Amino acid sequence: MPDVDITIKGLKCLRCGHEWIPQKVGHRPQLCPKCRSYLWDTPRVRRRKSKEDIDTDTELTKRLRKHRTSIKKRL
């Protein structure tokens, strides 16, 4: 009898990396059985400031500084 590889589709938690075989096929489990995270299939996203944001930020601070110095001059 020849040996054959049988692959089973499993699930992987994107939070803790735990891999498991779901009890029901085609059914998305609500939480990871290991870390109990409800966001096990949602990758962690870190909000980063884009270059444009930083540029506008510095531009705004420049304007504010100018404004403040002009107020000081008046007083």
Ligand SMILES: [Zn+2]
């Ligand atoms: Zn997990």
